[in-house]
Amino acid sequence: MALLDIVTIPDPILRKISEPVEGMNEEVKKLLDDMLETMYEAPGIGLAAIQVGVPLRAITIDVSRDEDGRQPLFLVNPQIVWRSDEPNIHEEGCLSIPEYFAEVERPKRVKVAFRDHEGKEQELEADGLLATCIQHEIDHLNGVLFIDHISKLKRDMVIRRFTKAAREKERSRSSAL
Template identity: 60%
Template sequence: MTIKPLIILPDPVLRQASKPIERVDGELKRLADDMLETMYDAPGIGLAAIQIGVPRRMLVIDVAREGEDKQPQVFINPEILKSSEERSVYEEGCLSIPDYYAEVERPAVVTLRYLDRDGKEQIVDADGLLATCLQHEIDHLNGVLFIDHISRLKREMVIKKFTKAAKSKAI
């Protein structure tokens, strides 16, 4: 397993839509393992493949609380089938937008279809932190960032800050 470098805002790769995965094989499972190791190292609770520069529709999540055993989950070609009318608000952050957090409102419950690590189709009803995390990571697969769900003014300030930081590192 290898820790991969994270793609950071304003890198345009983060705005790419990811392509569906055609088959689950050993190479894809190794990518899932690398993604989990990268996510845990960061540390974070979710990571989409595009965040390590791989434009494939796969994400990993572990929403286990501190002190609990790890509960890694792999979602291949995830698709939201249903979203609740009920909404919930969580303070979100992102490994690709380090040290920035904002409250985001999303559906409180989602029903998701995906392939698991073994390529078997699964359907899950998710609520709470898992629902928020799944929606956040699926947004990544569609080239959407959590800052797209906040006010335009705040979003522009964040993008400007990260663009300035990236330029100063490039010099």
């Protein structure tokens, strides 16, 4: 397995809509395994393939937060087939927007259909943190970031901050050459 580079804003690939995975092969399984290792190392609880620069509808999740009792989930071509009307507010963060957190309101429960690591069709009902994480990661597959769910003023401030940091990083890289 290999650690992958995590793409951060303002990289435009994060706004790209991911393509469906066509068939489960060793290449896709390796991508999922590498994503899981990258997510654990970051550390995070969810990672979409687009966040490592691969525009495929693939997600890794593990909300267990217990190194000894890890419970990884692999969701390939996930689709939310049901959402509860009951809302839930959870503080979200994102590996593609490091060290920024905001409260986001989403449905409290969801049912998701997907293929697993072996390509087998699955359905899962989730609530609480897992439901939030699934929705957050599926948003990534659709080019949506969690900051799109907060006020325009806060979102614009975050984007400006990360854009400025990216420019400064590029300038320092250019002057070092």
